Each structure stands twice: as structure tokens, then as C-alpha cells.
Amino acid sequence: MEIQTRKEKGAIIVLVKGRMDALTAPEFENDLSGQISKGENIFLINLTGLEYISSAGLRSILSISKKLKEKRGKILFTGLHGPVEEIFTISGFDSIFKIFLSEETALNEI
Amino acid sequence: MLRTKGIAFKLIFFYTLSGGLIFLLIFGFNYYFSRIIIEKNVEDNARNLALSKANQIEAVLRAVQKVPENLAYYLENSSCDNNELMRLLRSLVQNNPEIYGAAVAFEPYGFDKKLLHFAPYFFKSDGSIEFTDLGKGSYRYNAWDWYQIPKELNMPAWSEPYYDEGGGYTLMATYSVPFYKQSGGKKQCRGIVTADINLAWLQEVVSSTKVLQTGYAFLISKNGIIVTHPSKELIMNETIFGVAEARDDPQLRDIGRKMIRGESGFVPFRSIDSEKPCWMYYAPIPSNNWSLAVLFPRDELVADITRLNGIVIALGIAGLLLLSVAIVFIAHSITTPLRAMVQATKTIAIGNLDVELPPVRFEDEVGKLTEAFRYMKESLKEYIRALTETTASKERIESELKIARDIQMSILPKVFPPFPGRTEFDIYAAIEPAREVGGDFYDFFFIDDNHLCFVIGDVSGKGVPAALFMAVTKTLMKAKTSQDADPGMILTKVNKDLNQGNEACMFVTIFIGILNTTTGEILYANGGHNPPLMIRSGDNLSFAVEPLPVSHGLVVGAMEESIYQTETVILKPRDAIFVYTDGVTEAMNEQGELFSDDRLKKQLIKLHRKSAQETIAGIMKGIASFAREVPQSDDITMMMIRFHGGGE
Numbered sequence: 001m002e003i004q005t006r007k008e009k010g011a012i013i014v015l016v017k018g019r020m021d022a023l024t025a026p027e028f029e030n031d032l033s034g035q036i037s038k039g040e041n042i043f044l045i046n047l048t049g050l051e052y053i054s055s056a057g058l059r060s061i062l063s064i065s066k067k068l069k070e071k072r073g074k075i076l077f078t079g080l081h082g083p084v085e086e087i088f089t090i091s092g093f094d095s096i097f098k099i100f101l102s103e104e105t106a107l108n109e110i
Numbered sequence: 111m112l113r114t115k116g117i118a119f120k121l122i123f124f125y126t127l128s129g130g131l132i133f134l135l136i137f138g139f140n141y142y143f144s145r146i147i148i149e150k151n152v153e154d155n156a157r158n159l160a161l162s163k164a165n166q167i168e169a170v171l172r173a174v175q176k177v178p179e180n181l182a183y184y185l186e187n188s189s190c191d192n193n194e195l196m197r198l199l200r201s202l203v204q205n206n207p208e209i210y211g212a213a214v215a216f217e218p219y220g221f222d223k224k225l226l227h228f229a230p231y232f233f234k235s236d237g238s239i240e241f242t243d244l245g246k247g248s249y250r251y252n253a254w255d256w257y258q259i260p261k262e263l264n265m266p267a268w269s270e271p272y273y274d275e276g277g278g279y280t281l282m283a284t285y286s287v288p289f290y291k292q293s294g295g296k297k298q299c300r301g302i303v304t305a306d307i308n309l310a311w312l313q314e315v316v317s318s319t320k321v322l323q324t325g326y327a328f329l330i331s332k333n334g335i336i337v338t339h340p341s342k343e344l345i346m347n348e349t350i351f352g353v354a355e356a357r358d359d360p361q362l363r364d365i366g367r368k369m370i371r372g373e374s375g376f377v378p379f380r381s382i383d384s385e386k387p388c389w390m391y392y393a394p395i396p397s398n399n400w401s402l403a404v405l406f407p408r409d410e411l412v413a414d415i416t417r418l419n420g421i422v423i424a425l426g427i428a429g430l431l432l433l434s435v436a437i438v439f440i441a442h443s444i445t446t447p448l449r450a451m452v453q454a455t456k457t458i459a460i461g462n463l464d465v466e467l468p469p470v471r472f473e474d475e476v477g478k479l480t481e482a483f484r485y486m487k488e489s490l491k492e493y494i495r496a497l498t499e500t501t502a503s504k505e506r507i508e509s510e511l512k513i514a515r516d517i518q519m520s521i522l523p524k525v526f527p528p529f530p531g532r533t534e535f536d537i538y539a540a541i542e543p544a545r546e547v548g549g550d551f552y553d554f555f556f557i558d559d560n561h562l563c564f565v566i567g568d569v570s571g572k573g574v575p576a577a578l579f580m581a582v583t584k585t586l587m588k589a590k591t592s593q594d595a596d597p598g599m600i601l602t603k604v605n606k607d608l609n610q611g612n613e614a615c616m617f618v619t620i621f622i623g624i625l626n627t628t629t630g631e632i633l634y635a636n637g638g639h640n641p642p643l644m645i646r647s648g649d650n651l652s653f654a655v656e657p658l659p660v661s662h663g664l665v666v667g668a669m670e671e672s673i674y675q676t677e678t679v680i681l682k683p684r685d686a687i688f689v690y691t692d693g694v695t696e697a698m699n700e701q702g703e704l705f706s707d708d709r710l711k712k713q714l715i716k717l718h719r720k721s722a723q724e725t726i727a728g729i730m731k732g733i734a735s736f737a738r739e740v741p742q743s744d745d746i747t748m749m750m751i752r753f754h755g756g757g758e
Contacts, residue, residue: 022572055570055619062668063615091619091638092664092672 002049003031009107011042011076017049020057029060033067041073044106048079053087065097074098076106117448118441125437126430133426140422145415152389152411153376160374160391160404163319163327170315171268171307171397174208175285178303179266182289185214185303192221196230196241202305203232203239210234210308211278213244215251216301227251233278233306242277249276256284257302264288264299268398271309271337271346281309281346283337283398309345313338316402322410325388332399334366341383353382365392369401381405447476451483463491511574515547518577521584522552526723534627534756535562538722539749542693542730542742549576549618550691550745551584555591560627563591566639566749567620568691570665575616583608583618583666597622597635598676601666605637605674608667617667621660621689628756630681634658635674638665640692643711645718645752647684653718655711658687683755686722688714693744697733705736722750 001024004015012035020028032043043064047053065075078100080088088094100106115123181202184190190198195214202212211233221228227245234240244251251257256269266287273281284306291300316327316338328339334349350366353359357380365377372394379390387408394401409416450468457465467484470477519541526538539552549569557563565587569576586607590600600622608618619639623632641657648654663674681687690710697705713732717725726748733746 055568059570059615059617062617066615089662090640092662095662096664096669
């Protein structure tokens with residue numbers, strides 16, 4: 001898994017590539033937890049490059065979103081496709097997170 | 111060869127070799143230069159000795175010369191009668207030890223007009239003085255060289271050595287001085303005065319001074335004839351050129367020429383009689399143009415060098431031996447602890463870490479190695495102790511995990527058929543746990559006489575937390591089901607409870623269904639679980655496999671406020687519902703492909719006539735042959751319920 005972050009219009013845009021499973025999910029969680037503790041509280045997660053997400057990956061997303069909730073922050077998603085989108089659907093994650101078709105529309109929403 | 115030898119051997123070998131080489135170099139250098147110096151001294155000594163001997167002989171000869179010269183002068187300048195002459199000659203021989211004999215040989219009728227030949231001769235014989243007249247008998251003195259040559263040359267001369275047959279009867283050389291009378295203003299030879307020296311006596315003079323231990327001197331005449339020599343048989347019988355001829359030695363011939371030319375020099379030589387290697391110094395005797403040769407045996411000349419070299423070699427060998435002993439000692443002090451260390455290493459290698467290490471005697475490399483080794487040994491000991499502890503605790507944890515796993519599995523219903531006598535439906539469930547403790551579970555039980563509740567779930571993550579969360583969930587599910595018969599309500603309540611203190615954000619996907627065994631109606635709710643598959647039987651034995659339409663409720667435990675919907679589906683007789691976890695479809699083969707929904711559906715189609723148990727066993731087999739050697743990463747759980755009809 002590979003994580004790239006950049007800041008745009010007050011949001012941290014996180015590009016996630018590869019597989020997010022029990023092995024790599026802690027990296028994602030630590031990375032974003034670090035940003036949150038630095039004061040960032042708007043995240044746009046771009047999953048265009050993500051091939052697979054396991055329940056451990058979902059758990060780390062859930063954990064981050066709970067932390068943001070305490071800080072009145074936001075977590076948005078874009079780039080969902082294929083099996084990842086399917087898992088979001090099955091797990092009901094699509095019902096609790098805001099998902100956008102593109103980064104632009106997501107950023108406009110902010 | 112050297113590679114297999116020990117340090118001691120190598121040290122001794124190389125140090126002795128290099129020490130020996132250095133010693134040889136120094137020795138060679140020393141030998142060369144000391145030889146040059148000593149030879150220079152030898153030559154100086156030889157020259158001094160030879161010259162002093164030559165002077166000694168020269169002095170003897172000069173003394174001999176004086177006597178006939180004086181007598182000749184007397185005879186020329188005074189008249190002298192027979193008696194006077196006899197008296198003079200006798201006393202002359204008697205008073206001069208170096209003179210063997212002396213004569214006055216007159217020209218025919220030179221002394222007495224009536225006497226043709228007159229040559230009175232006195233000579234020494236056995237300590238007394240003998241007299242003979244050489245003019246008497248057959249001895250024709252005026253034919254001899256000693257008479258002819260000085261007369262013809264009109265000057266005194268030494269004869270070549272000769273044997274005086276008829277006169278002195280011995281080997282001798284004669285100095286002859288002519289004397290004259292004035293006759294009509296002309297100088298006329300009146301006779302020859304002679305003095306003889308005995309070669310035997312000369313030999314004594316020559317050999318009177320010792321030359322080293324076995325060195326000697328010899329004389330050669332102006333023709334190269336050996337005049338004196340310690341070996342008497344050579345005297346008068348051999349010449350220096352004869353020796354050169356016999357030896358075919360042109361150098362010696364050349365030396366001989368130089369000698370008779372009156373030159374001097376220092377040359378290597380071999381003794382004439384014994385052939386012993388010598389150095390020879392030759393010098394002229396000016397009086398009679400003879401040449402003196404002094405021979406110095408080479409071994410005696412270089413005896414000092416030889417002795418010095420012997421001492422140096424002995425010292426060198428002793429030094430090398432000492433060096434070797436020192437090296438042996440040093441090598442021993444190095445290798446002894448090393449050997450002990452080798453033993454210790456072997457002992458440690460077989461697991462005995464309590465081995466005693468050799469004591470550190472010096473703070474050198476070996477000492478440091480021993481120290482480092484001791485440190486390593488202690489570290490190893492500590493490490494192994496820690497490892498043993500860790501392994502033990504890991505084993506304990508693993509065995510506890512296994513027990514946890516067993517307990518976890520034991521809380522799942524495993525007895526089939528679970529409800530013998532209930533013909534309205536056929537139920538089977540199976541779980542294939544992954545090696546690591548996972549969080550899959552299933553459950554089924556009757557709520558009342560004709561309502562069968564069935565649940566399947568998959569807890570996020572793995573390990574003990576997942577197992578605990580799964581146990582809690584399963585217990586909660588059963589507890590809530592006894593209060594309500596509405597799946598949506600049950601899930602909503604379980605979700606609320608699981609959210610309490612869920613700091614780790616764990617969650618579980620749950621599908622719950624309640625089958626009315628009379629009507630075939632299923633009330634169900636879904637909390638983020640993958641949708642079950644329906645196996646629908648149509649007319650004429652046709653059938654279809656399709657996913658159950660489910661509303662995708664959020665995974666359970668994620669959000670406290672989640673509400674779950676209850677939905678309904680009706681099973682006709684021979685219809686079946688197949689619920690499973692993603693361990694089924696995400697089983698992976700060696701190529702990294704997933705087992706997938708498609709393969710699952712194909713398997714179900716293939717097995718649709720089989721019982722629930724046979725179907726699930728068939729799919730398990732299908733997954734196993736698909737995954738082959740790839741280790742199972744997730745629990746695989748399946749449950750199937752086939753409805754047979756109300757049964758009234």
C-alpha cells in the first residue's frame with residue numbers, strides 16, 4: 001500500500017494505492033491519526049488506486065472517522081470503483097460516508 | 111602445505127627462514143670484506159717475509175763475493191810465493207763459514223814457467239780443510255764454466271749450480287773473479303779466483319726462517335733450475351719451466367719468466383712437490399740473478415678467516431636456535447589460549463554455555479578475543495534464557511489461543527441433524543477456521559415451535575480480540591432474539607450494545623433470518639454482510655441461483671444510532687437459502703485469483719440436487735482443490751437451509 005497526501009482548499013487529500021488489509025491498514029490509520037493530531041480535520045480520501053480493502057481496512061476508516069467526529073471534522077471519499085465500491089456498498093459504509101464522483105465536486109462541497 | 115599448519119609452525123618457519131636469510135647475507139658480506147682485508151695483510155706480510163729472506167741471502171752472497179774479490183786484488187798488486195798463497199787460501203776457507211771452498215786457478219804456466227796447470231783448492235770436508243790441486247789428474251779446470259765464463263767476460267760471475275766432480279764433490283755454485291797482470295801495457299788474464307758455496311748449506315740458510323707452519327722458500331737459478339728446495343731430489347733435477355710443462359700451466363711458465371727476469375710478485379701457486387694450494391711471493395736475488403720464492407699454504411693464510419667464519423656461523427646458528435626457542439615460546443603463549451578457545455567453542459556449539467574459558471593473562475589480541483568471547487558467551491546465555499522464556503510464553507499463548515479457538519468452535523452448534531424429526535427443512539452449517547484465530551460464527555435455534563432463527567457473522571480483524579468480539583456478539587444475538595422476533599429490531603439492539611465502549615472500533619457483519627417452518631416465510635435483516643444466495647426451484651425441475659435482495663445495513667458495532675430494516679422473502683418447498691462469509695469467495699489460488707461469486711454459483715448449480723450437507727461438503731472440496739497449497743487466510747463459513755414444505 002502507498003499513501004500520498006497533499007493539501008488543497010483546506011482539505012488533506014489522501015491518495016491510497018494498492019491493498020488495504022490487516023497488514024497495511026495500521027499504516028493508513030497512523031498516518032491520518034498523525035495529521036489529525038496536528039490539527040487537520042478535513043480529509044478527502046481518494047481510493048482510485050485502491051485494489052482491495054479488507055475488514056481491517058474498513059475498521060481503520062471507521063476509527064479515523066470516529067476521531068474526526070470528536071473534533072467536528074469531516075471525512076469524504078472519492079474514486080470508489082470495482083470491489084472496493086462493492087465492499088462499501090455491502091458493509092453499508094456508503095450510507096454513513098459522503099462519497100463523490102470526483103475530487104472537484106468533493107472540494108466544492110467543502 | 112603451509113595452509114594446514116598451525117601458527118607456531120608458520121611463525122617458526124617464516125622467522126627462521128628470514129632470520130637465516132638475513133644471517134647469510136650478513137655473513138656473506140662479512141666474509142667477502144674480511145677476506146679482502148685479510149688477504150691484503152697476508153700479501154703485505156708475505157712480501158715483507160720474502161724480501162727479508164731475499165736480503166738475507168743477498169747478504170750472504172755479497173759476503174762470499176768479497177772474499178775472492180779481495181784475493182784477486184791482492185794477487186794483482188803483490189807478488190806471492192807458493193807458501194803464501196796456500197796459507198792465504200787455507201785461512202780464507204777456514205775463516206769464512208759461508209764459503210765451502212776457494213781456489214786460485216792460474217792460466218797455463220801463469221804461476222810457474224815450468225808448471226802447465228796450477229790451481230790450488232781448499233774446501234771443507236767433515237769439519238776439516240782438505241787441499242787438492244785442480245791442475246793435477248784429469249780435472250781440467252780451465253774447461254769448466256766457472257773458469258771460462260768470467261775469463262771471457264772479463265768480469266766476475268756466479269756460475270750456475272753444478273756438481274763439482276773431481277773437485278769439491280758436492281752441489282755448489284761458484285763465484286769466479288778474474289785477476290790480471292800488466293804485460294807490455296796490456297792487461298793479461300793471469301787466472302781466476304773462486305769461492306764456492308755449498309747448496310746444502312744455502313738450503314739451511316734459506317730454510318732457517320720458518321714460513322708459517324708448513325710454508326717454505328726455494329731458490330731458482332737464472333735459468334730456472336731449482337737450486338734449493340726442502341725436497342732434495344728436486345734440486346738440480348727440476349726447473350720451474352719443467353714443472354710448468356708437467357702441469358701444462360702456461361701461467362706458471364709466465365711466472366717463471368718473470369722470476370728469471372728479476373721481477374717480484376704475489377701469485378697463487380701449487381706447491382711443487384705436494385701440490386698444496388699456496389700463495390707464492392717471489393723476489394730477485396740481485397747478486398747472481400737468482401730468484402727466491404716463498405710459499406704460504408693457503409689454508410694457513412686464511413686460517414684466521416676460517417676460524418672467524420666458524421665462530422660467526424656457530425653464533426648465527428646459536429642465534430637462530432635462540433630465535434626459534436623464543437618464537438616457540440611466543441607462539442605457545444598465543445596458541446594455548448586459542449586452542450582452549452577452540453575447545454570452548456566446540457563445547458558451546460553443542461549447547462553447553464557454562465564452559466570455562468581460559469584465563470586472560472595478557473591484554474593482547476588473544477586476551478581481547480577471550481574477553482569478547484566471554485561477553486559473547488554471556489550474551490548468548492542471556493539471549494537463550496530470554497528466548498526460552500519467550501518461546502515458553504509464546505507456546506503458552508499459542509496453546510491458550512488454541513484452547514480459545516476450541517472453545518470458540520465449541521459454542522457453535524455442531525451436531526447434525528440438529529433437529530431430528532423436523533422434516534419441514536434440512537439445515538447444515540460448516541466452518542473451516544483459518545490457522546489464525548478468526549471471527550466467523552454461525553448459529554441456529556428455535557425461538558418457538560415453528561420459528562427457526564439462523565445467524566451468520568464475520569468479525570473484523572483476527573486474533574483474540576476478534577474471537578472475544580465474536581463470542582460477545584453471538585451471546586448478544588441469542589439474548590436479544592429471546593426478547594423480540596423481529597430481525598431488524600434484534601440487530602438494532604445488538605448494534606447499540608456492541609457500540610458501548612467499543613474503543614477499538616471493531617465491528618461485525620451479521621445476517622440474521624427467522625424461518626417460519628410452517629409457511630416458509632423468512633424475516634431477515636442484514637448488518638453489512640454479503641447477501642445470501644437463493645436457490646429457487648422452478649417447474650419441470652428447473653432452478654435458479656440468485657442473490658437475495660438485501661438492504662445494505664451498516665456493519666454492526668460501527669455506529670450506535672444505526673437502524674436495521676426487517677425484510678421478507680418466501681421459500682417455496684425445495685427452495686433453499688445459502689448464507690456464507692467472504693472467506694468462501696475470497697479464497698485465493700496460486701495465481702492470486704479469487705474463488706469468486708461466479709465459481710460459488712457454478713458449484714451450487716452443480717450440486718443443487720444434493721442435500722444441504724452434501725452441497726456444503728462439495729463446495730468445501732471445490733475450494734480446497736481451487737486453493738491447493740495456498741494457505742487459508744480467512745475463516746470459511748457456510749450455512750444452508752432447504753425448505754421442504756409445511757409438513758401438515
